[in-house]
Amino acid sequence: MGTHGETRPDALGRRYDEVRSYTERLAAKLSPEDQTVQSMPDTSPTKWHRAHVTWFFETFALAPAERDFAPYQDDYWFLFNSYYEAVGPRHARPMRGVISRPGADEVGRYRAVVDKRMREALADEEALAKTAGIVEIGLHHEQQHQELLLMDIKHVLSLNPLRPVYDGVRPPRGAPGGVGWKEYEGGLVEIGHEGDGFAFDNELPRHRQWLEPYRLADRLVTNGEWQEFMADGGYRRPELWLSDGWAHVTGEGRRGPLYWTEVDGTWYEHTLHGTFPVDPDLPVCHVSHYEANAYASWAGKRLPTEAEWEHAASLEPVGPANLADTESFHPHAASGPDGSLRQLFGDCWEWTTSAYLPYPGFRAAEGAIGEYNGKFMSGQMVLRGGCALTPPGHARASYRNFFPAGARWPMTGVRLADGGAS
Amino acid sequence: MGTHGETRPDALGRRYDEVRSYTERLAAKLSPEDQTVQSMPDTSPTKWHRAHVTWFFETFALAPAERDFAPYQDDYWFLFNSYYEAVGPRHARPMRGVISRPGADEVGRYRAVVDKRMREALADEEALAKTAGIVEIGLHHEQQHQELLLMDIKHVLSLNPLRPVYDGVRPPRGAPGGVGWKEYEGGLVEIGHEGDGFAFDNELPRHRQWLEPYRLADRLVTNGEWQEFMADGGYRRPELWLSDGWAHVTGEGRRGPLYWTEVDGTWYEHTLHGTFPVDPDLPVCHVSHYEANAYASWAGKRLPTEAEWEHAASLEPVGPANLADTESFHPHAASGPDGSLRQLFGDCWEWTTSAYLPYPGFRAAEGAIGEYNGKFMSGQMVLRGGCALTPPGHARASYRNFFPAGARWPMTGVRLADGGAS
Amino acid sequence: MGTHGETRPDALGRRYDEVRSYTERLAAKLSPEDQTVQSMPDTSPTKWHRAHVTWFFETFALAPAERDFAPYQDDYWFLFNSYYEAVGPRHARPMRGVISRPGADEVGRYRAVVDKRMREALADEEALAKTAGIVEIGLHHEQQHQELLLMDIKHVLSLNPLRPVYDGVRPPRGAPGGVGWKEYEGGLVEIGHEGDGFAFDNELPRHRQWLEPYRLADRLVTNGEWQEFMADGGYRRPELWLSDGWAHVTGEGRRGPLYWTEVDGTWYEHTLHGTFPVDPDLPVCHVSHYEANAYASWAGKRLPTEAEWEHAASLEPVGPANLADTESFHPHAASGPDGSLRQLFGDCWEWTTSAYLPYPGFRAAEGAIGEYNGKFMSGQMVLRGGCALTPPGHARASYRNFFPAGARWPMTGVRLADGGAS
């Protein structure tokens, strides 16, 4: 389901250890009670994430690789299957939070046993030949869940009136300055994954697209700009909104981004490192596609298409980015303008105006793993880039993230676009 | 919001009369009770359709055109506004069926009064100058509601165990033969409305798209082919379905198209002309995008993109089509193969694999009329062509119809596509 | 299921004609469209009421009485069965409003045919012997539906912004004066139906109950008194409310009785004869049990038990009452105090503090007719008396009406009680 990445045993084993232990480092900051809670059907408990990614290796790598494979625990195949119909029935998603056992410690033991067996499989050339591809996918899969683990626990903690803190440090002050615009000629361009590195199947095949000339903002929209939108009646003017978006925003009585609360005239923002007054220089985050779209309408601009975004990104030098390894767990202010598309990777996933659909010529893999991406190509919007919760090494120009247009608990932000018309 | 069509007063007045009287002809076959019922939130009562399209002319044409304009009835502005936020608050859509008054007769009087005033406005050159554009839109708007009126009453009657009939004659027997495939080179093509005729704003601007080589089936999928899909477990095999589609199909326990019922091993189909055993030679209709997609997966094919469809359609000769004027009110069997893309217009709206999104450079009109199309560009799929309920003169190659992926009460069908990959 | 009432053929036939034609007189004021609408799952369309009571006679009287019985229309047995499991499956209650056919006229024909056959059966001594009991029940059943028809159409018309009027004249002004209290010794009393007249099975058996001394208010609570309750924060003070009631009132944001609307500081009331400013001297009506209970708490009183009510009512002279035959279709102001329990019958059904439960020794009848009352003895509260929509001859001291505690669309009011404690 993806192109192969690294396949040399040593390197793969080392990366396996790195990725797996990073999950445990993220979880170690959370109590057993924290790890048990599911705050809404979209989110999952921390210990479920830890177990599910382990089940993925057990099911897709150990089962084919081990001669005398037996599952660690029969019921885990039911409990920790996320959505693979081909693997069999599974525990209902919205009920993940009622499963107190296995507890966080026992999940740790499950992980340790699978890790031991995985290391044996990775050291065995014959087994490795069968599984290198799926192990690679499993590692990228686990990285996706590292990000989700952080997004989900942020939501869990936000519901607690005690305002609990996860970890991280407050982002440094910045001075992003005004928005600059980078221009692109367009024409017949190619997008989609290219080369030898790893990619998910939905990034393929690389293909041609025709683009009209367009412009992209050179940084993300800031909290300060978002507050101008709010002050100008942004949440009360239906003409700015898509019809579904207006229904959302009025149905839930929204007045600002998720995690913002107004107390005595001051807006505060819940973050993984605590609750603070909204900093106008930081990028706005946790807004839905509907909100991003309304903001763009208000600003007289639009959101980019994914092809515009990817084409532009492929022209940028890859520099340092604010991913999870900065341990802020929150977007940073853009640095001063330097002619590049700032904040391209990291900080916030960027909503595009593209629906999540198969590329021309897309084919899902055979078997259960074919369910990984393809079956979700309906009713979702593409996001590009990465965010401050994305593990390092997991962001790339061709990566297609996707969420429903109303989702706000992912760490999402807004980059404006313009042009494209004749 | 659209390009202008006809503007000569005589011709416009004549078309006004034709379109308006056609609505009344369609409604005349229904009792006051039939015209009152709303069968689900998506559908509207017949008399609501009749009043709403009249409100459209009153609001958007008479109000600006008449010197001493006064509304026919203040409350009608509230009752018969569909979704125009800019015009003010309006009656909740799912509650259209609890409004017994004005009754069907009074709606007829409302129509007559507005028609009289419209004819005066159309005869007055000064008024006409202001309103010709919006009158043209209003006529196409009313044609859309003629089609909806028929789709909606079909749903209403389907819920009645007495199996009531609307009208129409049983389609003639046909022999569509096997599917042929037409090949297209692709390359840099143009799509979108072109020329002087009328078009909605969502068909604009005409723009370039890159297409890889592709093939289209030369007729619609038939009931017989659909029954093979059912017999092969089509509704029980998750691997064929989009994830959202599988949730739909299992959540509602679906086993076949809407309006199909199995009695003692035989499938029957509810139509506007009665309930009959399913005819294997007719096109399958009233399937959702999810079902269309699953069928295509089963057949090893895919649905066309809207650009592929439009490009191909623009190369076809425009021939006779099974639209509402055949008075079958049901798709016909394809005639024998003749090298053309049969059933392109009429018979069934054809699901594409394209999400309903703005064309590059799309701009909605200013004011209330700008809400016509643009704000629905989220969460819906494009359909192309026309159906047996579409009024004559309302189908064209660039026309973009759209419905949510789960909708089945529109008269929807399936044309397969292939290729497009490098 | 009830004790027998009238059984002489002539008298029964005459009463049959009277009751049946009264239904048609009530419906004649409504258009076909009015008769089609169901405004919420609790209410039914007028033409459904007209057909259902006819189905009752056809099913329970004609079927056993006619030698060669054949149903008028097979599907009507499905469409017009309300809740009799023993008679077979039936159309879902909340979907009664989507059935446009049979129309109002055809329902009239159905009624005429059944009436003709019923008159023959009533004239035939042998048939009469089999059916006199059930015919009697059928007539009382039809009277219940006459009342429901009016309650339901009041709700339908209330949802229409055109403020349509059913019929009736505005109640005369009155001067009810302050509340007086009548005292009762209690002790071992008997309640339940007694004597030869008709009664439903739930009024039986007559049995003993022990009552502590108590007092009853000699008139209903007025709109003026209710407005004092509102002004004193009645709808904002949780300590006055049952827990379920508080959830209702806050969940729906209620600020006054159903059908009251505040416009520019003045409260208006929707009635069957039009919308008028609230008259402080009229009894408050369309309040739920929860509201009645909260009002009583605020007033430092309580609601009566059904035994207290019935015992007191059995001591009162039966005088004229404001039932449907006054054609006000709305409660009247109490006349000046005269030492009696004013407004006992008619005006408003009176909430009691008694749950609707079987009397000691209650047994439901055998067969389908046993479903009439017994199976609803759960989750509902008893109301006593009658209301301004009750047909004459249908109110009596032992009559047990019942509705869920949250129901407001019946014409319900409040009589206070006190005492009962040692």
Place this chain on the structure above:
Amino acid sequence: MGTHGETRPDALGRRYDEVRSYTERLAAKLSPEDQTVQSMPDTSPTKWHRAHVTWFFETFALAPAERDFAPYQDDYWFLFNSYYEAVGPRHARPMRGVISRPGADEVGRYRAVVDKRMREALADEEALAKTAGIVEIGLHHEQQHQELLLMDIKHVLSLNPLRPVYDGVRPPRGAPGGVGWKEYEGGLVEIGHEGDGFAFDNELPRHRQWLEPYRLADRLVTNGEWQEFMADGGYRRPELWLSDGWAHVTGEGRRGPLYWTEVDGTWYEHTLHGTFPVDPDLPVCHVSHYEANAYASWAGKRLPTEAEWEHAASLEPVGPANLADTESFHPHAASGPDGSLRQLFGDCWEWTTSAYLPYPGFRAAEGAIGEYNGKFMSGQMVLRGGCALTPPGHARASYRNFFPAGARWPMTGVRLADGGAS
């Protein structure tokens, strides 16, 4: 809100320690994860129970008793208030399971601090004078939550496919024999709490009721008898059910008691001590009022009224009972018949046919504590006796337990009654 029980400081302090430490003993068998889960809106997490009962003492005893009272943690007043409107806003009940912090350990610390301060208050004569009454209530309140804690965790564990065990031993085999019937003359009896012991306000005032002669079964209905009911179509015959009950049973597709599962033709029962084949000699438990009522109809009997039950119970010798201290945590089989009403206390709460309503002359206490019982007197049914999860010392003849008619997660069972008719 109750009559006083024990007020001597020493005794009260000793009882305080006993009750408080018993809660912790029950919770100690559960992991932090177990203690965090809320399985449905009706149930609460273990650690919430532990904190809420502590909040009760802090709010109602410490706050008035301590000179310089300050809350342990401000937010706990919000988080651990169950339903006391007078104490202020509170955390939404269905969201108790998303609160991971305070964790189980921190709740233990909260308990320890409040216990220390409570012991000081109990040792201080002046403080004691103010709080003895409320402390007594608080202890009975905590005992109620000990029972709920067990009922709730039973439900939590039941949802886990791993079939986790709480604790307890399998009940001994028994031979209950056939049902015997005890006869009662009835007449004018007194019910309600009497004497010096503790009682809740809803058990007062003691008052007279008239009872017709009646009979009670001398033991609870067994699993074996319930299986006969099932085999005879008990869950498929609407004529046995109350209308609301039939809607419940068909809507949820129920075929047996809660916690029963059929595997390959054998029924298994989930208990706190594990999952075992259903033992026909044990009492049936976890059935709703609707199910109990349907069973009684099928058996040609009825459920007792609460007055019948209490009158009979007051004539019985108080013997040993299967309460939580037997540590079975499950009902026992009835011992052989001995002329008494076996299983009166303990084993299963017994559904009555009485709605939960105020006794004649009932008055709720002033202030927040008045919300304890009175506001729930709507929409619920009375249960009498006690169950195998009830802490010792918490069962008495006048005790009125109450749940909605559809509740099944409490440990509920069935005792039949007969007679009562004239």
